[in-house]
Amino acid sequence: MKEESAHPERGIEGEEARILVVDDEPGIREGCRKILVSEGYDVEVAEDGLQGLAVATRKEEPFDLVLADLKMPGMDGVELLGKIRGHDPEIITIVITAYATLETAIQATRQGAYGYLPKPFTPDELLLCLRKGLEKRRLSLQAKRLREERERSLLEICSERNRCHAIINCMTDGLIVVNRDEQFAMANPAALAMFQMPRMPEVGTPLGECVDNPELLDAVRGSLAAEDRRYEVLSREIHLRDDKVVIANIAPFLDNAGSTLGAVVILSDITELKQLEKAKAAFISMVSHELKSPLAAIENFAGLILAGTFKGDKAREILERIESRAESARKMIDDLLNFSALEAGAVCRKKEKVMLKDVVEDVIAAQKGLADAKKVTLDTARVNCDSSIPADRDDMAKVFNNLVSNAIKYNRRGGRVAISCTDDGGAVKIRVSDTGVGISPEHLEHIFDEFYRIHDEDTKRISGTGLGLAIVKKIVDAYHGEISVDSKIGEGTTFTILFRGGER
Amino acid sequence: MTAEEQKDRKVLVIDDDMDFIEANKAVLEEKGYQVAYALNGQDGLAKAFSDKPHLIVLDVMMNTVDEGFDVARQLRNNPDTRNIPLIMLTAINQKSGFPWKYDKDEAWLPVDIFLEKPLKPNELLENVRRLL
Numbered sequence: 288m289k290e291e292s293a294h295p296e297r298g299i300e301g302e303e304a305r306i307l308v309v310d311d312e313p314g315i316r317e318g319c320r321k322i323l324v325s326e327g328y329d330v331e332v333a334e335d336g337l338q339g340l341a342v343a344t345r346k347e348e349p350f351d352l353v354l355a356d357l358k359m360p361g362m363d364g365v366e367l368l369g370k371i372r373g374h375d376p377e378i379i380t381i382v383i384t385a386y387a388t389l390e391t392a393i394q395a396t397r398q399g400a401y402g403y404l405p406k407p408f409t410p411d412e413l414l415l416c417l418r419k420g421l422e423k424r425r426l427s428l429q430a431k432r433l434r435e436e437r438e439r440s441l442l443e444i445c446s447e448r449n450r451c452h453a454i455i456n457c458m459t460d461g462l463i464v465v466n467r468d469e470q471f472a473m474a475n476p477a478a479l480a481m482f483q484m485p486r487m488p489e490v491g492t493p494l495g496e497c498v499d500n501p502e503l504l505d506a507v508r509g510s511l512a513a514e515d516r517r518y519e520v521l522s523r524e525i526h527l528r529d530d531k532v533v534i535a536n537i538a539p540f541l542d543n544a545g546s547t548l549g550a551v552v553i554l555s556d557i558t559e560l561k562q563l564e565k566a567k568a569a570f571i572s573m574v575s576h577e578l579k580s581p582l583a584a585i586e587n588f589a590g591l592i593l594a595g596t597f598k599g600d601k602a603r604e605i606l607e608r609i610e611s612r613a614e615s616a617r618k619m620i621d622d623l624l625n626f627s628a629l630e631a632g633a634v635c636r637k638k639e640k641v642m643l644k645d646v647v648e649d650v651i652a653a654q655k656g657l658a659d660a661k662k663v664t665l666d667t668a669r670v671n672c673d674s675s676i677p678a679d680r681d682d683m684a685k686v687f688n689n690l691v692s693n694a695i696k697y698n699r700r701g702g703r704v705a706i707s708c709t710d711d712g713g714a715v716k717i718r719v720s721d722t723g724v725g726i727s728p729e730h731l732e733h734i735f736d737e738f739y740r741i742h743d744e745d746t747k748r749i750s751g752t753g754l755g756l757a758i759v760k761k762i763v764d765a766y767h768g769e770i771s772v773d774s775k776i777g778e779g780t781t782f783t784i785l786f787r788g789g790e791r
Numbered sequence: 792m793t794a795e796e797q798k799d800r801k802v803l804v805i806d807d808d809m810d811f812i813e814a815n816k817a818v819l820e821e822k823g824y825q826v827a828y829a830l831n832g833q834d835g836l837a838k839a840f841s842d843k844p845h846l847i848v849l850d851v852m853m854n855t856v857d858e859g860f861d862v863a864r865q866l867r868n869n870p871d872t873r874n875i876p877l878i879m880l881t882a883i884n885q886k887s888g889f890p891w892k893y894d895k896d897e898a899w900l901p902v903d904i905f906l907e908k909p910l911k912p913n914e915l916l917e918n919v920r921r922l923l
């Protein structure tokens with residue numbers, strides 16, 4: 288067997304070329320076969336048109352080239368080759384013809400046959416014609432492959448574009464593109480919604496006509512006019528009609544030479560951020576006020592004692608006030624730190640089985656002084672001995688301390704505070720009730736807000752920071768508990784906390 | 792000025808901090824002023840209308856961040872209290888640039904003097920004297 292590399296022209300895409308010879312003359316049929324087989328081709332033969340067609344259109348092992356006699360009984364060569372090309376457009380067809388029918392053969396090549404071979408022909412003539420045909424086949428197969436590749440990549444690009452489109456359209460950030468003349472090029476639905484544009488403006492519309500927002504126009508103009516645009520992204524806050532605030536990041540859109548083609552505007556909604564900023568400013572002003580007040584009072588009082596305005600027993604009383612204000616300032620800082628840690632979720636909780644009875648005992652000990660000073664009795668008769676809860680002991684102590692200290696602070700002289708813990712089927716109910724001043728309904732909804740305090744005749748001399756209940760609420764929330772208040776002015780207040788079984 | 796001369800001068804102090812009231816009450820009373828006080832804006836307004844003080848000392852921030860401003864506006868809008876001199880106090884440092892919530896268009900600072908807490912006794916007395 289001959290080495291394949293010696294006849295590279297014989298193969299197509301690395302395989303032996305397959306050739307079909309269709310001729311009713313056995314001499315030519317077999318002669319051709321012998322020559323071609325000896326040259327290493329893969330050859331089949333057929334005796335007439337119909338047989339040839341059947342062989343040529345078989346699914347398996349397609350042919351590269353068909354040699355067909357023009358004049359055959361039944362289906363002639365022209366018809367046969369036409370049908371075969373219909374089946375495989377890249378197949379090479381060659382007509383074998385006698386001189387008498389040369390005219391017809393030329394006709395056949397015009398209709399799509401690759402060439403013709405006039406009879407009689409020498410083996411070299413046959414092979415030469417064949418090689419040319421096969422070369423053509425190779426080229427056209429290659430071209431077809433390239434064409435298919437190009438089509439495939441075009442298809443891919445198309446779907447890539449679709450994907451980009453889908454992404455841009457789904458973005459919650461707004462996108463607007465303008466050319467350097469401030470004319471509209473494209474936008475996504477988020478941008479349309481931000482500027483309340485009812486429909487996609489037409490490409491080329493001046494931006495000023497699409498968007499009714501001087502701030503945006505101004506910013507886009509600024510970006511387009513900027514000197515060195517290469518690295519510049521302009522950021523501008525833009526106020527929308529529905530009270531929303533967006534930040535517009537405008538980047539220049541440059542060609543390869545670095546000249547501006549236009550600008551790309553990305554719009555992000557920062558309304559919530561702005562609200563947070565405001566809340567922060569309000570918080571800072573609250574804190575500075577609340578912290579400065581006790582310090583101012585201390586400074587004032589101390590100065591007046593030094594100046595002799597307050598003397599003797601009065602001075603002593605004022606010193607006590609100083610002490611209590613200093614204590615409240617310090618407590619406030621503690622509370623603030625507690626509160627901000629709770630707020631940030633930066634508390635590590637060591638959960639353990641906390642016996643509520645123990646916590647209440649500690650709290651009673653801590654608050655005894657305060658209660659005695661006001662002749663308030665602390666009643667713990669209804670603290671269930673076995674009630675326990677999986678929690679951080681410090682958290683529970685803070686909850687009880689704040690509720691009980693309030694119940695004493697806002698109580699009348701000689702009043703009563705009742706603490707109860709009950710455990711019914713998995714849910715633990717904690718209750719702190721007092722016989723104090725009560726809270727009126729308009730204040731009730733605010734008492735859990737940080738820094739909220741009630742200033743009236745009953746409470747004016749009671750110091751506090753207004754963080755106690757905010758801390759209690761945060762802790763109860765952290766344990767998925769519920770807190771509620773029930774109060775009657777002049778009669779008293781009851782705080783109830785419920786920790787349900789499953790969630791603890 | 793002697794204490795006797797201040798006898799009929801009534802000062803109303805409106806502030807939510809009882810200690811502040813007590814301290815300044817002592818300072819003013821030492822000099823012979825009569826001092827009334829209120830712990831919130833609503834009470835303050837009521838006392839301003841009923842007591843007709845000669846001067847009002849008012850804290851900006853009580854229950855709300857700008858309760859004092861509301862009180863000042865209401866005092867200025869009422870013919871009975873319109874001409875009472877007003878000293879406004881704040882615990883917030885003006886120089887810190889904290890943005891006040893106020894309407895620039897309206898007659899801003901419906902008060903005569905703006906002072907900062909803590910207030911030195913002499914500072915208070917000087918300004919009170921100046922306005923009376």
Ligand SMILES: Nc1ncnc2c1ncn2[C@@H]1O[C@H](COP(=O)(O)OP(=O)(O)OP(=O)(O)O)[C@@H](O)[C@H]1O
Nearest residue numbers: 693694697725734740741751752753754755756780
């Ligand atoms: N048991 C109560 N009876 C009447 N009023 C109460 C009671 N508990 C709370 N309040 C009211 O709710 C307000 C907020 O309470 P909270 O415990 O948050 O702050 P505080 O007691 O003023 O200060 P602190 O941070 O020192 O506890 C109080 O100022 C008070 O007016």
Ligand SMILES: [Mg+2]
Nearest residue numbers: 693751755756
């Ligand atoms: Mg409290």
